[in-house]
Amino acid sequence: MSAQDAGNGVLTVENKEISSAVIKRLPRYHRYLGDLMAQGVERISSQELSVRMNVTASQIRQDLNNFGGFGQQGYGYNVAYLYQEISKILGLDHENSMVIIGCGNFGQALANYQNFENRGFVTKAIFDVNPEKVGTQVRGIPVLHTDELADFLHKNDIKIAVLTIPKEAAVEVTKVLVDCGIKAIWNFAHLDLDVPSDVVVENVHLSESLMQLSYRLAEAANKKK
Amino acid sequence: MSAQDAGNGVLTVENKEISSAVIKRLPRYHRYLGDLMAQGVERISSQELSVRMNVTASQIRQDLNNFGGFGQQGYGYNVAYLYQEISKILGLDHENSMVIIGCGNFGQALANYQNFENRGFVTKAIFDVNPEKVGTQVRGIPVLHTDELADFLHKNDIKIAVLTIPKEAAVEVTKVLVDCGIKAIWNFAHLDLDVPSDVVVENVHLSESLMQLSYRLAEAANKKK
DNA sequence: TAGATTGTTAATCGATTAACAATC
DNA sequence: TAGATTGTTAATCGATTAACAATC
Numbered sequence: 001m002s003a004q005d006a007g008n009g010v011l012t013v014e015n016k017e018i019s020s021a022v023i024k025r026l027p028r029y030h031r032y033l034g035d036l037m038a039q040g041v042e043r044i045s046s047q048e049l050s051v052r053m054n055v056t057a058s059q060i061r062q063d064l065n066n067f068g069g070f071g072q073q074g075y076g077y078n079v080a081y082l083y084q085e086i087s088k089i090l091g092l093d094h095e096n097s098m099v100i101i102g103c104g105n106f107g108q109a110l111a112n113y114q115n116f117e118n119r120g121f122v123t124k125a126i127f128d129v130n131p132e133k134v135g136t137q138v139r140g141i142p143v144l145h146t147d148e149l150a151d152f153l154h155k156n157d158i159k160i161a162v163l164t165i166p167k168e169a170a171v172e173v174t175k176v177l178v179d180c181g182i183k184a185i186w187n188f189a190h191l192d193l194d195v196p197s198d199v200v201v202e203n204v205h206l207s208e209s210l211m212q213l214s215y216r217l218a219e220a221a222n223k224k225k
Numbered sequence: 226m227s228a229q230d231a232g233n234g235v236l237t238v239e240n241k242e243i244s245s246a247v248i249k250r251l252p253r254y255h256r257y258l259g260d261l262m263a264q265g266v267e268r269i270s271s272q273e274l275s276v277r278m279n280v281t282a283s284q285i286r287q288d289l290n291n292f293g294g295f296g297q298q299g300y301g302y303n304v305a306y307l308y309q310e311i312s313k314i315l316g317l318d319h320e321n322s323m324v325i326i327g328c329g330n331f332g333q334a335l336a337n338y339q340n341f342e343n344r345g346f347v348t349k350a351i352f353d354v355n356p357e358k359v360g361t362q363v364r365g366i367p368v369l370h371t372d373e374l375a376d377f378l379h380k381n382d383i384k385i386a387v388l389t390i391p392k393e394a395a396v397e398v399t400k401v402l403v404d405c406g407i408k409a410i411w412n413f414a415h416l417d418l419d420v421p422s423d424v425v426v427e428n429v430h431l432s433e434s435l436m437q438l439s440y441r442l443a444e445a446a447n448k449k450k
Numbered sequence: 451t452a453g454a455t456t457g458t459t460a461a462t463c464g465a466t467t468a469a470c471a472a473t474c
Numbered sequence: 475t476a477g478a479t480t481g482t483t484a485a486t487c488g489a490t491t492a493a494c495a496a497t498c
Contacts, residue, residue, distance in 0.1 A: 021465065023440055027433035031415065045479060054417075057479095058467050065481060073474045073480040090436045091443035105334035110431075112330045121435060159442065160435075184442040186435060190256065192279075200445060202438035206335075206429065208252035210346060210385075210411060211315045213427035215248055217384065217409040218316035220425060246489065270455060282455095283491050290457060298456040298498045 022063050026090060028053070029063070033083040045076035095120045097158050098186075101173055102165035103128035103143050106188055110162060111138040121160070125152055129169075146173065153180035160184045167191040247288050251315055253278065254288070258308040270301035320345045322383050323411075326398055327390035328353035328368050331413055335387060336363040346385070350377055354394075371398065378405035385409045392416040 032053055036044060050057040064070055064077075070085055071077045087093055098116075100107045103126045110116070111123055126138055127146045134145045144152060152158075153176075161182045163170055170189040177185060178195055185201045187193055193201050257278055261269060275282040289295055289302075295310055296302045312318055323341075325332045328351045335341070336348055351363055352371045359370045369377060377383075378401075386407045388395055395414040402410060403420055410426045412418055418426050 018444070019465070023437055026440065027430070027436040030436065031433070047479080056467060058469095059465095061479095061481065062466080069481065071480050073472070074478045075474065076479065089440065089443075091439035092436065096439055096442075105337045109330035109334040113431075115432060116435065119432065119436070121439075160438065183445065184438050186438050198445060200438060200441040202434055202441070204429070204431065204434055205252070206338075207340060207344065208256070209427055209429055210341065211252040211255065211317065211344070212248055213385065213409050213411055213425060214316035214321055214346075215251065215314065216425040216427070217321075218314075219243070220408060220423060244489070272455080281491060283493090284489095286455095286457065287490080294457065296456050298496070299454045300498065301455065 018066050022066055025055075025059075025063055026086060029060075030083065030086045030090060030092075033079055033086065036079045037083055041079050043076050043078055046071070048076070092119050095122055096160055097156070098123045098160040098162055099149070099152070099158050100126045100162040100164060101128075101146065101149065101177075102126075102163065102169075102188075103130070103133045103138065104164060107162070107164035108138055110164065111141050114139075123162075124156060124158060127152075149173070150176050150180055153177070153182065158182065160186060162186045162188070163193075164188045243291050247291055250280075250284075250288055251311060254285075255308065255311045255315060255317075258304055258311065261304045262308055266304050268301050268303055271296070273301070317344050320347055321385055322381070323348045323385040323387055324374070324377070324383050325351045325387040325389060326353075326371065326374065326402075327351075327388065327394075327413075328355070328358045328363065329389060332387070332389035333363055335389065336366050339364075348387075349381060349383060352377075374398070375401050375405055378402070378407065383407065385411060387411045387413070388418075389413045 032049065046057040046060040050060055053060075061071075064082075067085070067089055070082050098121055100111055100123055103111075107126060107128070111126055116123070123141050126141055126143045127149050128134060128143055129146050131145075133143050136143050161177045161184070163173065163185060165173060167189045170187070170191055170193065174185065174193050174195065178199060183199050185193060185195065185199065187201050187203045188206070190205060190207065192203075195201060257274065271282040271285040274285055278285075286296075289307075292310070292314055295307050323346055325336055325348055328336075332351060332353070336351055341348070348366050351366055351368045352374050353359060353368055354371045356370075358368050361368045386402045386409070388398065388410060390398060392414045395412075395416055395418065399410065399418050399420065403424060408424050410418060410420065410424065412426050412428045413431070415430060415432065417428075420426060
């Protein structure tokens with residue numbers, strides 16, 4: 001099948017929807033390749049990588065070939081090159097400006113977390129309705145009143161909105177975000193957002209993650225009996 | 226196929242491994258059923274639920290029947306009963322005591338988050354190596370030195386350890402946890418933990434979640450062109 | 451009883467793994 | 475060149491959806 005340049009420097013295969021199973025694995029490849037680079041490893045075969053990552057070599061080659069041929073027969077993959085290409089695919093080659101809505105425990109924790117910035121995810125402002133928080137700063141990032149959200153979004157080029165507010169407030173804020181043209185929402189609120197099809201939502205439902213752990217713990221205990 | 230009582234009051238189907246795809250969906254069923262209860266809905270058919278949850282009715286029935294027949298032909302499912310049964314399956318019918326290791330941004334945010342307690346996830350202590358934090362409290366939960374972790378685990382019946390420390394420290398702490406008999410780890414550190422097969426690990430890799438969002442945002446932008 | 455809806459089997463679809471020709 | 479390893483097609487496996495008999 002022919003591969004073509006989509007205009008952003010990333011090779012994408014024509015007319016082929018990438019499955020979400022593949023997308024979920026990309027950041028993990030990125031992480032392992034970053035570690036390999038830090039270790040000074042220059043090249044790696046799908047076989048070697050499969051052992052480290054505990055997946056099949058076949059899956060690695062299949063996954064990568066969704067985006068183009070990054071390897072070389074008889075050689076394997078150049079670690080730095082592959083890392084760079086996956087970075088591009090993941091959109092880490094440009095800044096992704098963010099706003100955080102909700103300056104509670106998680107909103108503050110995310111704002112304080114330096115690592116996102118290293119990957120180009122830069123928080124420009126935090127929004128909250130609490131008058132005691134409005135006007136303060138978190139790691140130099142201003143906390144504004146949620147009433148100013150629409151105005152701020154119109155005046156600034158924001159790519160990603162992070163929702164760390166109670167679910168009751170999330171519906172209303174989501175409407176504002178969509179109206180202001182936000183196309184990506186990182187949702188920590190415990191509800192499924194209703195958005196137009198051109199808006200992508202990535203959910204982080206911590207309590208659901210914890211329940212899965214609890215299930216598997218209980219299941220393992222039952223097996224023993 | 227015959228269903229039998231595994232001794233914990235939860236009906237489980239014999240000799241059948243539940244797929245992780247099913248397990249991931251359980252907390253969402255639980256959430257929707259909780260919402261329905263709050264709305265005063267007494268019964269619901271798989272068809273009605275499928276519309277609300279945006280999945281197929283077939284999938285709902287298949288998923289539930291992994292654990293037993295909770296419905297009734299011609300009637301549907303009793304919301305309160307099904308909610309209760311799924312709660313049991315998820316291990317929410319008993320307390321799950323936790324320790325949080327790492328009193329940084331996320332450790333504190335998780336400790337401050339009241340909601341986990343409502344589901345039986347009770348944090349008994351937080352551990353950190355920072356002498357300025359040791360001896361303080363977060364929402365009444367004591368912060369102890371990580372050196373005391375093994376001793377604390379021996380003296381208290383802790384079910385779940387939450388890892389919110391940098392990855393460099395995570396390997397060593399994980400060894401201590403495993404040695405002390407911890408069987409469930411909720412891992413926020415950016416590495417894949419190496420644990421015995423009887424220890425379950427649930428990963429929350431926030432930066433990987435954010436990268437998936439970034440990918441999908443970039444992909445949607447490419448499509449438009 | 452008749453209608454509704456489950457529990458469950460069968461069919462379909464998609465994702466993973468295996469195999470191997472192409473090629474560096 | 476010969477050996478290694480990719481890119482890619484084919485085979486397998488598992489998960490989802492459809493269909494319907496069982497039954498409340």
